[in-house]
Amino acid sequence: PAVDNATAVVVGSGYGGAVAALRLGQAGIRTLVLEMGRLWNTPGADGKIFCSTAAPDQRSMWFRTRTEAPLASFLWLDVVNKDIKPYPGALDRVHFDAMSVYVGRGVGGGSLVNGGMAVTPSQAYFAEQFPTVDATEMYGTYFPRARAMLGVNTVDSTWFESTEWYRFTRTSRKAATNAGLKTTFVPNVYDFDYMQREAAGTATKSALAQEVIYGNNYGKRSLDKTYLAAALGTGNVTVNTLEKVKRIERAADGTWLLTADRIDVTGTVVETKQYNCTYLFLGGGSLGTSELLVRARDTGALPDLDARVGAGWGTNGNTMVGRANHIWDTTGANQSTMPVMGIDDWANTANPVFAEIAPLPIGFETWVSLYLAITKNPSRASFTYDSASDGVKLGWTAAHSAVSVAMAKKLFDRINLANATIYRYDLFGSTSKVFADDFCYHPLGGCVLGQATDDYGRVKGTSRLYVTDGSLVPGNIGVNPFVTITALAERTMARVLVEDTAP
Numbered sequence: 001p002a003v004d005n006a007t008a009v010v011v012g013s014g015y016g017g018a019v020a021a022l023r024l025g026q027a028g029i030r031t032l033v034l035e036m037g038r039l040w041n042t043p044g045a046d047g048k049i050f051c052s053t054a055a056p057d058q059r060s061m062w063f064r065t066r067t068e069a070p071l072a073s074f075l076w077l078d079v080v081n082k083d084i085k086p087y088p089g090a091l092d093r094v095h096f097d098a099m100s101v102y103v104g105r106g107v108g109g110g111s112l113v114n115g116g117m118a119v120t121p122s123q124a125y126f127a128e129q130f131p132t133v134d135a136t137e138m139y140g141t142y143f144p145r146a147r148a149m150l151g152v153n154t155v156d157s158t159w160f161e162s163t164e165w166y167r168f169t170r171t172s173r174k175a176a177t178n179a180g181l182k183t184t185f186v187p188n189v190y191d192f193d194y195m196q197r198e199a200a201g202t203a204t205k206s207a208l209a210q211e212v213i214y215g216n217n218y219g220k221r222s223l224d225k226t227y228l229a230a231a232l233g234t235g236n237v238t239v240n241t242l243e244k245v246k247r248i249e250r251a252a253d254g255t256w257l258l259t260a261d262r263i264d265v266t267g268t269v270v271e272t273k274q275y276n277c278t279y280l281f282l283g284g285g286s287l288g289t290s291e292l293l294v295r296a297r298d299t300g301a302l303p304d305l306d307a308r309v310g311a312g313w314g315t316n317g318n319t320m321v322g323r324a325n326h327i328w329d330t331t332g333a334n335q336s337t338m339p340v341m342g343i344d345d346w347a348n349t350a351n352p353v354f355a356e357i358a359p360l361p362i363g364f365e366t367w368v369s370l371y372l373a374i375t376k377n378p379s380r381a382s383f384t385y386d387s388a389s390d391g392v393k394l395g396w397t398a399a400h401s402a403v404s405v406a407m408a409k410k411l412f413d414r415i416n417l418a419n420a421t422i423y424r425y426d427l428f429g430s431t432s433k434v435f436a437d438d439f440c441y442h443p444l445g446g447c448v449l450g451q452a453t454d455d456y457g458r459v460k461g462t463s464r465l466y467v468t469d470g471s472l473v474p475g476n477i478g479v480n481p482f483v484t485i486t487a488l489a490e491r492t493m494a495r496v497l498v499e500d501t502a503p
């Protein structure tokens with residue numbers, strides 16, 4: 001095939017990819033972004049770009065015949081999932097042996113489908129996880145830069161205390177307070193002024209219309225509206241969609257050679273393309289980047305990559321759980337999809353947990369308090385190359401997940417005891433499953449900063465190859481991860497543009 005040229009190529013358009021694209025474009029470097037998902041800017045027959053969780057269609061999930069929502073059932077009935085036509089939908093669930101991982105697909109990556117929670121970790125824990133990074137500089141410069149660019153804001157507390165849309169949060173807060181636990185407001189990138197107008201009936205509903213994991217039609221400042229819009233605005237950045245990078249190798253002249261499959265909306269490969277560039281930035285996320293690098297090392301394309309490429313992977317200690325409230329403690333038929341509060345027990349060194357109070361926005365009273373717990377699970381797993389599938393396997397086991405479950409259970413047993421309440425057994429598919437131990441939203445690691453890369457994301461054992469995404473984070477960051485990923489990418493770009501690309 002003909003070879004296209006760009007000075008820099010960025011693989012993936014999530015947080016890491018978007019930051020790289022903007023800062024390269026601003027530096028006047030001709031940059032091409034390759035994204036395997038589609039661009040989400042065209043309304044379907046119903047006039048909407050994305051579908052809601054209540055009525056999923058082909059736009060919901062990445063090439064499926066049936067949706068695979070995180071809550072598999074309600075009262076043990078499979079009322080949640082629907083048959084759909086295979087299509088490059090916005091949410092993917094990637095299955096490994098004992099863990100499946102939700103990721104976003106499309107221009108904007110995870111920002112299209114996530115809950116928008118924009119949390120900065122405590123400085124002490126950040127320093128513990130990244131001992132070689134100057135934490136003072138991160139908290140003084142790069143975290144504020146990331147939050148400003150991402151459009152982070154916080155719900156108005158007066159409105160929060162009175163609106164029906166956050167009754168579910170207030171009910172969960174009361175239960176936590178009864179157990180002596182601390183709760184804290186969690187910032188978000190969803191525009192809360194817009195949400196208040198939704199509630200007042202003066203704006204089209206999105207967060208208040210069950211839109212989230214299959215995309216938000218309004219209100220959310222996803223990356224296509226922030227970093228990526230600014231990147232395109234520089235005039236130096238182009239984005240090619242529905243192109244999946246399969247292979248990276250070094251050309252004879254020392255430049256990078258990439259091979260990518262271009263698919264159509266049925267998933268058929270319509271063209272295999274080649275690209276040549278001087279600088280290569282990997283922003284395919286923990287799964288995408290780890291796979292590309294493990295494959296490159298273990299097929300012999302880049303044999304000098306560090307042995308720690310593929311290692312240090314974790315789920316951020318994720319586990320979901322539901323509690324049943326008393327009949328008088330209602331959670332409300334109307335629930336905003338954007339979480340705004342967490343139970344913060346991270347300082348409890350015997351059992352650190354940070355649990356988001358999650359909505360169950362299905363339009364009727366359920367009395368369910370749902371949570372996404374982030375636990376300090378120290379388990380780590382590795383990706384290994386599988387030549388039979390030319391893909392990777394992930395060594396995460398059920399025993400690894402059991403550590404997260406045990407930590408979350410300690411916290412929620414405490415809450416149940418203090419409130420004389422019980423768990424819900426009907427939410428996660430099989431009978432009597434209380435804790436979701438087989439999926440996660442926060443894949444982290446696989447190319448850990450300072451291990452498989454230098455302290456600025458430069459991949460060891462080669463040159464002009466950079467990682468800017470969640471694979472840099474060593475398996476756990478204690479809070480929802482995208483602010484940290486964005487801030488680390490800002491730090492890498494600030495350094496690399498000065499030291500590596502100067503003429």
Ligand code: FAD
Nearest residue numbers: 012014015016109110114115117245284285288470481482
């Ligand atoms: P991603 O955002 O995953 O972007 C990677 C991109 O690269 C994707 O678009 C992918 O399609 C593309 N790609 C991958 N491989 C290739 C390839 N070979 N060729 C071409 N393109 C490729 N985090 C929070 O902080 N707060 C939240 O509230 C929150 N809620 C979440 C809810 C859900 C349902 C999910 C799935 C995640 C949530 N997360 C949340 C996690 C957050 O979205 C991720 O941590 C974040 O998106 C990771 O950023 P990234 O840059 O590493 O990669």
